[in-house]
Every structure is written in C-alpha cells, then in structure tokens.
Amino acid sequence: MCRNLPMALLKQITERILVIWALITSWSKYQRNREGNMELLNRLLEELDSQTADIEQKLDAEPPHPIERQEDEVYVWLENVERIKTEVQTIYQIAERNYLSREHFGKLVNEKVVEVKELLQEGKLYTGISEEKSFKYLIIGGGVAAGYAAREFVKQGLKPGELAIISKEAVAPYERPALSKAYLFPEGAVRLPGFNVCVGSGGERLLPEWYVEKGIELILSTEIIKADLDSKILTSAAGMKYSYDILIIATGSRALRLTEFGVHGADAKNIFYLREISDADKLVEEIRAKKKGKVVVVGGGYIGLEVGAAMRINQFDVTIVYREQLFMARLFTREIAAFYEAYYENKGIKLIKGTAAVAFDSGANGEVKAVKLKDGRVLEADIVVAGVGAKPLIELFEGQLDKAKDGIKTDGFFETDDPDVYAVGDVATFPIKLYDDMRRVEHVDHARKSAEQAVKVIKASEENRSIPEYDCLPYFYSRVFNLSWSFYGDNVGNPVLFGDNNPASAKPKFGTAWIKNGKIVGVFLEGGTAEENKAIAQIARVQPPAEKYLDQLRKGDYFFA
Structure with a gap:
C-alpha cells in the first residue's frame, strides 16, 4: 500500500497539470482566434467602405451610372451599411470599458463578421461587378x-x-x-x-x-x-x-504576438506590434497621447533596436528587454553588441538582458500598466512594443x-x-x-x-530567352540616432574587430570581418560612406584571403577587392 502511494500522488499531480495545461492552451487559442476575428472584421469593413464609395459614386454621377437594382433597394443597403458600422463601433466602445465578457465580445464580433460578409455579397449586385x-x-x-x-x-x-x-x-x-x-x-x-x-x-x-x-x-x-x-x-x-x-x-x-506564447495579460491595450502602416498609425496615436511616458520594448532584434531609438527621440523613458545576452544576437558579435548597448545606455535607454516578459498587468481601463519579467522584476509601462519575431x-x-x-x-x-x-x-x-x-x-x-x-x-x-540564376549576397543595415551600419556576406567563422568602437567617440567608425577557411566571408561596417559600403560588399562577394588583406581593413582601406 505504502509503495503505491507515491505513484498515486504522482498520477494526481500529473492529471492536475494536464487540466491546467489544457486551460492555458484553450485560453491561448481563444486569444488568437479573438484577435484574428477582430482583424478580419476590420478588413471586411474596409472592403465594405470601398464598395460603398463605388456605389455612391455611381448614384452621384451625372448622368447616373446604371445600377443593376432599383434605387430604393440600393438606399436600403446603404442604410444597412451605416447601421452595421455604428453597431461595430458601439461594440468596440463597450468592450473598451470592460462592460462585456471576453466570450460575449467574441460572439458579437463573429456575428458581425457574418453580417458584413452578407452585405458585401449583396453590394456586388449593385456595383455590377462580376463575381x-x-x-x-x-x-x-x-x-x-x-x-x-x-x-x-x-x-x-x-x-x-x-x-x-x-x-x-x-x-x-x-x-x-x-x-x-x-x-x-x-x-x-x-x-x-x-x-x-x-x-x-x-x-x-x-x-x-x-x-x-x-x-x-x-x-x-x-x-x-x-x-x-x-x-x-x-x-x-x-x-x-x-x-x-x-x-x-x-x-x-x-509579427508574432505574445499571446501565441501564452504570456498572461498580453491582450491588454497599448501593447503594439509593428508590421503594417495601420500598426504604425496606432502607435503614433498613442505616442501623442502618452507624451514622455514609460515605454517597454520587448525583444532585442530589429524592432528593439529601431523602435527603442525612435521612442527615445520622442523623449520617452525607454527600457528594452530581451532574452539573449547580446543586442541583435543573430548578427552582432559580443564586441559589436557592446558598442550599441553602451551607445543606447548613454542615450538614457535602459537595457535588461537575459530575461523575458512573462505577464502584463492592466488598469481598470484595460491599458497595460506594468510588465512582469521572468527574473521577478516589474517594470511600469504606458506603452509596450513587442518585436518577438515574425512568421x-x-x-x-x-x-x-x-x-x-x-x-x-x-x-x-x-x-x-x-x-x-x-x-x-x-x-x-x-x-x-x-x-x-x-x-x-x-x-x-x-x-x-x-x-x-x-x-x-x-x-x-x-520570349524563350534564358537569364542567369539569382546571385544573392546577404545584406542587412540599420539607421538609428546618428549611427548607420551595413553588413554584407555571411557571419560565420572567426570575427575580427577593426577601427574605433568607442561609443563616446564623436564619429565612431569600426567594423568586423568574419574569417572562414582563411577567407573574408562577411564584413560589418559602422559609419561607412556609400562608397565604402559598396567596397565591403565587393569584399564579401569576392572573399579575398584574410592573411593578405586583413591589415588593410584595420587601416581603413576597403577598396582592394
């Protein structure tokens, strides 16, 4: 009996873990579906706006353009369009005040998706557009x-x-x-x-x-x-x-969303992602509304690098949080990362490495107010911008x-x-x-x-002609603050630093060459001119012997390939 007790306890614990995990998975799936349906509804409404404008243009034309239905039917349709748009706006406003449960809100959004699709189908009859x-x-x-x-x-x-x-x-x-x-x-x-x-x-x-x-x-x-x-x-x-x-x-x-990783509270308002112009417009609106507030940027890749700088230029208190031990870890070496990290810190940006956002707290208005980190720290936030990858x-x-x-x-x-x-x-x-x-x-x-x-x-x-295959030379760049870097080639092998990488320098100019099998296979350059960037691109493509040309790079001569 006693021998079986630990196994029974283990079974109970396992069952409870599975139940909890099922709840977490279900919640995460719900959040993804909810966000997806809201995005779909917004896009359908934009399509409906376009269709409405086309029909109204026909009605207002002199002489009127032919419409394949009685005009009174068309005006009823236009009234229904305005009604559905008002209803959707009301639903969003009520949801913002937290007067709706998540389940009720999701149900209403799904219903409106169906109604808008029906209106779009009916609208085709009035535009004369083929299916x-x-x-x-x-x-x-x-x-x-x-x-x-x-x-x-x-x-x-x-x-x-x-x-x-x-x-x-x-x-x-x-x-x-x-x-x-x-x-x-x-x-x-x-x-x-x-x-x-x-x-x-x-x-x-x-x-x-x-x-x-x-x-x-x-x-x-x-x-x-x-x-x-x-x-x-x-x-x-x-x-x-x-x-x-x-x-x-x-x-x-x-853009990958924090809700996809099951991060608690990641559906709060004022958590932004940046991929399309509509995303940027929402962020700009909040920048204006939360002047000189606190921003937490989650992720140390391109979004962290560039949005972090832009928010600091907007005089926000900026903290960048990232899992890796290096800024731009997929490309930067330890020495390159150290330069940009120090430069950002000199600009007043706080960097927190080696940890991740695990939860978000929001206020009564649904807006994010704090970011909880895996290491136990809690960061105040008026705005969160997440750059955690793309798919x-x-x-x-x-x-x-x-x-x-x-x-x-x-x-x-x-x-x-x-x-x-x-x-x-x-x-x-x-x-x-x-x-x-x-x-x-x-x-x-x-x-x-x-x-x-x-x-x-x-x-x-x-035309029965042949052309050469695509001959790609990988190229990445960024422009932040007064800095400008370019990278060409492959960042594999042994990296060798050259130039002035002092972040306190008035005009820092430095680079790194990656050496593999005795050849220079990739080159990074901060502060290069357009001509110098073209030169390092040629170096990365030609892959000259490092033993012969590395000293020239160290001397600032990039025009040898």
Whole structure:
C-alpha cells in the first residue's frame, strides 16, 4: 500500500497539470482566434467602405451610372451599411470599458463578421461587378516586393489589364522599413505618399495614379482566405474570386504576438506590434497621447533596436528587454553588441538582458500598466512594443507547394514546384550560390531584388530567352540616432574587430570581418560612406584571403577587392 502511494500522488499531480495545461492552451487559442476575428472584421469593413464609395459614386454621377437594382433597394443597403458600422463601433466602445465578457465580445464580433460578409455579397449586385476577375499575372501581397515586381513588369512590357495586386492593406505598396524609423519621429516624420515604392532604392515613387496609368489593378483592403492552385483561383473573404495564369506569392511575414506564447495579460491595450502602416498609425496615436511616458520594448532584434531609438527621440523613458545576452544576437558579435548597448545606455535607454516578459498587468481601463519579467522584476509601462519575431505567411499554400526552412521552396529563378507559381521575399527559401546553401532571407533588399528576378524570369520564359540564376549576397543595415551600419556576406567563422568602437567617440567608425577557411566571408561596417559600403560588399562577394588583406581593413582601406 505504502509503495503505491507515491505513484498515486504522482498520477494526481500529473492529471492536475494536464487540466491546467489544457486551460492555458484553450485560453491561448481563444486569444488568437479573438484577435484574428477582430482583424478580419476590420478588413471586411474596409472592403465594405470601398464598395460603398463605388456605389455612391455611381448614384452621384451625372448622368447616373446604371445600377443593376432599383434605387430604393440600393438606399436600403446603404442604410444597412451605416447601421452595421455604428453597431461595430458601439461594440468596440463597450468592450473598451470592460462592460462585456471576453466570450460575449467574441460572439458579437463573429456575428458581425457574418453580417458584413452578407452585405458585401449583396453590394456586388449593385456595383455590377462580376463575381470573378481574371488576370494574366496576379500578385498576392501588397508590400515592397509587389511594388518592385509591378515596376519590373512595366519595364519588361505590360499591357493594360494584365496585372493585378491583391493586398489586405488599404494603401499602395510602400517602403516598409520607414515604419520603425522616420514614421515615428516627433519632427519631420515621413508620411505617404513620401515613401511609396520605389524611393527606397533611389527610384521613382509609384503613387496610386501610376498603377492606374499603367493599367495595373490595385485590389486593396482585400484578404484572400483560400488559394486553389490547381484551379488557379484565389478567393477573398468577401467571396470574390480571382483567376490567374501566373501567380507571384509576395505575402511577406506577420509579427508574432505574445499571446501565441501564452504570456498572461498580453491582450491588454497599448501593447503594439509593428508590421503594417495601420500598426504604425496606432502607435503614433498613442505616442501623442502618452507624451514622455514609460515605454517597454520587448525583444532585442530589429524592432528593439529601431523602435527603442525612435521612442527615445520622442523623449520617452525607454527600457528594452530581451532574452539573449547580446543586442541583435543573430548578427552582432559580443564586441559589436557592446558598442550599441553602451551607445543606447548613454542615450538614457535602459537595457535588461537575459530575461523575458512573462505577464502584463492592466488598469481598470484595460491599458497595460506594468510588465512582469521572468527574473521577478516589474517594470511600469504606458506603452509596450513587442518585436518577438515574425512568421512567413504561407498558410494559404499548405499542402500545395513544397516547403523548406519555414518557407516555400524555390529554385534560383524563384519558381516553385508549380510551374505557374513564383514565391519572392520573406516567403521564399531559395539557393544562395555563394554558399551552396538553401536559405530564407527576411530583408527589404532581398524583397526588392527577388521580385524583380521573378518578373524577369516570367517574361524571359514567354520570349524563350534564358537569364542567369539569382546571385544573392546577404545584406542587412540599420539607421538609428546618428549611427548607420551595413553588413554584407555571411557571419560565420572567426570575427575580427577593426577601427574605433568607442561609443563616446564623436564619429565612431569600426567594423568586423568574419574569417572562414582563411577567407573574408562577411564584413560589418559602422559609419561607412556609400562608397565604402559598396567596397565591403565587393569584399564579401569576392572573399579575398584574410592573411593578405586583413591589415588593410584595420587601416581603413576597403577598396582592394
């Protein structure tokens, strides 16, 4: 009997743990579904706004445009649109005051999603729009890659009506890196159309009118919920179908949310993520409302580096918390990280390494007020910005395309295993010739170049021409405060520091070279000129012998490759 007692206790403990874990898993799943349904409802409302504007334009036209229903039916529909929008706004306002339980709120949101979908379906009868549109070329995703692909199609020769871009965002493609930098500045902040593509690479700014002029259809505020690659049809949340001959997948990535990690209280208000312009607009609004307050940035990657700096420029009290022992741990060496950490601390930013946010406390208004860390510390917070990773958006294509390393597997021409489907940017896992390796690269430079490559391949195939495979040299950069760094190549092997890395220097200029098998395979440079950055890119591509040229790097000579 006594021998069996410990086993019985163990069984009871195990059962209780399983029950608790089931509750936690259920709560986490609920939070993900709730956030997803709210985002879907907001996107459907944006689509409904667009449809409403089209119908009202027809009603107001002189002479009136024909509408495929009696006008009184149309006006009833418009009244219903205003009613549903008012009801949704009321639900959100009541929820903000915590007058609704989470379950009741979720139920109401689901009901409104159904109602808005029905209104969108009915609206099609009044717009005279076909339930299906066909295009020769179709791009899904409206980010950087989509804009650069559109420009390349025009360069290569494009007829009006051949190309469409479907985007869940409400604006034409833009240079996404601006969102974590100048978009957040207190003075001289950039706004659209100032950073529409392709200004990030020094090219022409492609305004919405440019797409109209070139006969390219921008299908905005539209979420695709189904992709049938066998039938070559994409279906939107509103039920609209889009068929294609050639598809380019440029869906990019989404920001991972703290709720996905089961972090308690991570559904509080004023916890922000930064991926789209709508995210940045919400953050800017809160920056204005919480002037000179306390900000906690969770994560020590790109978002931590850039948003932390931007918030300090806005005179906030900033603390950056990250699990790793190094800033930008995926790229920076200990010496590089030490420079930026000291520089940030000199700017008044507090850094807390080697721990994580495990819970959030919120006030009676639902807004976050404190961040609880794994090491027991509690940080006051008016605003939290989380940068805890990203995930490529490829769920639509699960089971239809080959995958590799969390992305869609392609060849050096960005062709997938479906001959009429290409994948570019964040979602593509492709061969890097320089390293004889398959990789997925999340960076704007690759998004631009891979999109252009895919279009060149498509047009060359139509003309029975051949073009070289994509020859990628990995490239990353950032601009924060008065600092500016660039990295080219591969950060593997033995790192060697050179230059002045004193954070107190008026104009620090230093770098690191990575040596592998006696060759310089990667170079990082802080404070370099445009010409010097081009030079280190050439070094990383040529991979010269370290024994012969390392001393030149130490002397500040980068022009030898």
